[in-house]
Amino acid sequence: MVKISKRGALASALLMATALSTAHAADMTQERALKADSEPQNWILHAQNFEGHRFSRLKEINVDNAKNLKLAYTVALGGFQSGGRYAFGNLEGTPIVEDGMLYVTDGWGSVYAIDGKAGVRHSRVVWKMDPGTDRAWAGDVACCGVNNRGVALWKDKIVSIGLDGRIFLISKATGELIWERKVGEPAIGETITAAPLVVHDIAVTGAAGGEFGIRGWYDATDLNTGKQAWRTFTIPGKGEPGNETWKDGKDRWMHGGASAWVTPTYDYQLDMIYAGVGNAGPDYDPDFRPGDNKWAASVIAMNAKDGKIKWGFQYTPNDPYDYDEISEHPIVRTKVNGQDRTVVTHAGRNGFYYALDAANGSFIAGKQYVDKLNWTTGLDPKTGKPLEYDPNKDVQTYVKGSAPSRANPKTMVKCPTTTGGKNWEPTAYNPELNLMYIPSAEGCNTLELQVQADFVDQGGTVKPRDRFTGGSGKAEGKLKGSIKAVDPISGENKISLALEYPNWAGLLATAGNLIVTGHPDGEFSVYDAKNLKEVFNYSTGCGINAPPVSYSVGGKQYIAVLIGSLQKAAILADSPELKNTATCSMLYVFSL
Amino acid sequence: MTSTLKGFFFSILATILLIGMAAPSAYAQDAAEAREIEYGKDIFKTKATCQFCHKWDGSGDQGYGGNAPSLRKTELNPDQVKEVVKCGRIGTGMPYHDKFAYTDKRCYGAVRDELGTDIPPIGNEYLQPREIEAVVKYVFTKVHGRGEATYDECTEFWGKESRQCDQYKK
Numbered sequence: 224m225v226k227i228s229k230r231g232a233l234a235s236a237l238l239m240a241t242a243l244s245t246a247h248a249a250d251m252t253q254e255r256a257l258k259a260d261s262e263p264q265n266w267i268l269h270a271q272n273f274e275g276h277r278f279s280r281l282k283e284i285n286v287d288n289a290k291n292l293k294l295a296y297t298v299a300l301g302g303f304q305s306g307g308r309y310a311f312g313n314l315e316g317t318p319i320v321e322d323g324m325l326y327v328t329d330g331w332g333s334v335y336a337i338d339g340k341a342g343v344r345h346s347r348v349v350w351k352m353d354p355g356t357d358r359a360w361a362g363d364v365a366c367c368g369v370n371n372r373g374v375a376l377w378k379d380k381i382v383s384i385g386l387d388g389r390i391f392l393i394s395k396a397t398g399e400l401i402w403e404r405k406v407g408e409p410a411i412g413e414t415i416t417a418a419p420l421v422v423h424d425i426a427v428t429g430a431a432g433g434e435f436g437i438r439g440w441y442d443a444t445d446l447n448t449g450k451q452a453w454r455t456f457t458i459p460g461k462g463e464p465g466n467e468t469w470k471d472g473k474d475r476w477m478h479g480g481a482s483a484w485v486t487p488t489y490d491y492q493l494d495m496i497y498a499g500v501g502n503a504g505p506d507y508d509p510d511f512r513p514g515d516n517k518w519a520a521s522v523i524a525m526n527a528k529d530g531k532i533k534w535g536f537q538y539t540p541n542d543p544y545d546y547d548e549i550s551e552h553p554i555v556r557t558k559v560n561g562q563d564r565t566v567v568t569h570a571g572r573n574g575f576y577y578a579l580d581a582a583n584g585s586f587i588a589g590k591q592y593v594d595k596l597n598w599t600t601g602l603d604p605k606t607g608k609p610l611e612y613d614p615n616k617d618v619q620t621y622v623k624g625s626a627p628s629r630a631n632p633k634t635m636v637k638c639p640t641t642t643g644g645k646n647w648e649p650t651a652y653n654p655e656l657n658l659m660y661i662p663s664a665e666g667c668n669t670l671e672l673q674v675q676a677d678f679v680d681q682g683g684t685v686k687p688r689d690r691f692t693g694g695s696g697k698a699e700g701k702l703k704g705s706i707k708a709v710d711p712i713s714g715e716n717k718i719s720l721a722l723e724y725p726n727w728a729g730l731l732a733t734a735g736n737l738i739v740t741g742h743p744d745g746e747f748s749v750y751d752a753k754n755l756k757e758v759f760n761y762s763t764g765c766g767i768n769a770p771p772v773s774y775s776v777g778g779k780q781y782i783a784v785l786i787g788s789l790q791k792a793a794i795l796a797d798s799p800e801l802k803n804t805a806t807c808s809m810l811y812v813f814s815l
Numbered sequence: 816m817t818s819t820l821k822g823f824f825f826s827i828l829a830t831i832l833l834i835g836m837a838a839p840s841a842y843a844q845d846a847a848e849a850r851e852i853e854y855g856k857d858i859f860k861t862k863a864t865c866q867f868c869h870k871w872d873g874s875g876d877q878g879y880g881g882n883a884p885s886l887r888k889t890e891l892n893p894d895q896v897k898e899v900v901k902c903g904r905i906g907t908g909m910p911y912h913d914k915f916a917y918t919d920k921r922c923y924g925a926v927r928d929e930l931g932t933d934i935p936p937i938g939n940e941y942l943q944p945r946e947i948e949a950v951v952k953y954v955f956t957k958v959h960g961r962g963e964a965t966y967d968e969c970t971e972f973w974g975k976e977s978r979q980c981d982q983y984k985k
Binding site: 310409689691 | 860861862864866867871876877878879881882907908932934936937939941973974977978979981982
């Protein structure tokens with residue numbers, strides 16, 4: 224028998240306790256990720272599954288009892304600090320949940336491991352990893368807030384990103400930083416805000432900076448080595464197909480925007496990644512960049528293994544409106560005209576809902592989902608292109624007066640507004656009801672072109688990190704919101720709910736037939752998925768800008784959401800009642 | 816010692832005494848002004864985040880927020896800039912910062928309902944008159960009339976711990 228000293232016994236007891244609290248979390252593998260739907264107690268992928276459904280199969284909380292929801296616990300987070308152009312950080316993240324542990328981020332890239340079990344009486348924050356982001360440097364070239372949309376799991380580790388262009392590998396047990404890799408370069412206006420997509424053993428993320436003259440890309444980091452696996456530019460280079468759609472003759476594609484700042488979806492059968500691509504730059508001076516400007520305002524399908532573009536579909540060629548289409552492309556497997564099809568869907572910032580064939584990108588259907596849309600009269604039923612699109616024109620004008628041009632710099636009131644339609648805030652899909660739920664902004668704006676100068680490396684005056692937008696927009700009237708439940712293939716509207724404010728949080732759908740979201744005025748709402756009537760409401764007292772998730776531990780279901788919103792000028796312009804709402808930085812969790 | 820010399824020494828003594836007496840108040844005035852400028856800078860940088868649209872160096876910018884003119888080159892005088900900070904600019908993205916603007920006729924003789932969608936947006940934060948004085952003082956001391964931004968100006972604004980100013984190194 225081995226003699227164990229008192230101190231030794233204490234040490235082993237502590238070791239066992241540590242082991243007990245962490246060892247039960249299985250490693251994250253490709254095989255496990257593919258079966259995310261079979262772990263309803265967890266939320267192990269950014270959008271719940273690779274298909275991007277954001278559908279929890281838990282139903283302890285359901286349409287009959289959701290009225291009894293109450294606050295289970297809250298956790299105060301950090302990330303308030305000012306930096307660059309921003310007075311404070313913002314919360315847009317989706318929590319990852321595994322075996323009762325929540326992994327969440329704040330806008331400046333700190334990662335928090337939070338114990339989400341019932342009955343915790345001590346601090347729930349088990350560890351925090353602050354990457355020490357250079358706030359002034361990164362925050363000065365963040366177009367739209369200090370954001371970080373979440374982490375990913377890989378093996379027994381966490382993969383996270385920072386606004387100043389870095390990707391991190393962290394120990395899941397302790398939060399220790401294992402390595403970091405510089406992926407984006409703020410010195411040329413690149414920042415990173417999207418949660419990484421981990422497939423096989425690579426982490427895919429992309430560059431934001433479409434308002435700062437970047438050339439966008441998706442980049443894969445080999446997690447085994449910490450080195451680059453591949454990089455695919457969203458604007459094809461010289462000699463590559465698509466580069467000919469930049470017809471200025473001055474290589475302006477090199478600063479053409481087409482940013483990447485939302486996590487793509489992934490189809491395991493085709494081993495392809497479906498990634499949205501942002502607006503062309505400069506946003507509002509289309510005369511600067513004649514041609515269709517591929518793959519700006521598009522979706523691209525890339526091989527997961529090497530990042531090669533298999534196909535692309537451009538929503539708004541030569542986009543003059545900043546109809547950036549980075550947002551998610553949920554995958555739906557269903558029958559179309561009696562045939563099994565894998566369909567890539569998208570609620571566009573341009574106001575249309577699209578269904579495309581996952582294998583080749585062919586257009587299946589498209590339909591307007593916003594209340595007001597006047598920049599085009601509709602989509603061509605064969606090609607899916609806007610009806611006024613003229614392939615022989617270098618600069619598209621669409622409906623007369625809706626697009627800014629050097630001849631007519633100020634537009635009419637055009638709808639939807641520049642922010643969409645739908646921006647990054649994610650849709651949710653309930654496969655049991657076969658409905659896609661779209662969080663939307665409803666409203667219009669005007670645009671005013673300012674003739675854009677070239678970058679210094681192309682003989683102009685614009686320096687790296689300068690804004691590069693060719694004008695600006697102005698809200699016209701109050702911006703409101705809505706949730707639209709549509710058929711996932713035809714886009715036909717089945718149920719609508721009008722909202723007082725644009726939805727800037729995104730949605731969660733659950734098997735309890737619920738739709739869950741938060742609002743800019745701090746209201747947290749749960750709706751009946753079959754009629755979108757509100758069944759529960761809680762005033763959090765602070766704007767909500769992040770999508771909820773659901774998990775269970777010990778058989779008890781929870782709904783978790785990050786609370787803390789930058790109140791955008793576009794909302795405040797006509798909603799002075801929100802003027803005095805302060806921001807915060809909190810995790811709220813509800814249960815029965 | 817001649818009386819002239821006496822007079823000379825006396826006047827030097829008087830000058831030294833005068834300087835000695837005057838210095839503390841001049842110093843206090845300088846310190847008060849420096850503090851007001853620093854206070855104005857904080858409003859420009861963080862509280863009202865004027866820099867979001869006008870850029871940190873006030874050279875003007877475009878994009879989200881509006882086409883913001885250069886404050887380095889503005890032809891407006893301090894009183895006019897104060898009015899613009901207080902009331903915003905009708906029909907543009909320049910926000911107002913007086914909480915009660917357009918509730919009565921204090922701004923351009925107009926109230927909210929008369930302006931429709933031309934009403935300026937609400938500022939990130941409302942500012943009190945003392946704050947408006949300070950931010951305009953800052954603009955006319957540290958921004959207005961200057962040429963291209965320099966590295967020293969940049970580090971004065973952001974500090975030296977960030978890479979933010981590397982691009983201004985010659």
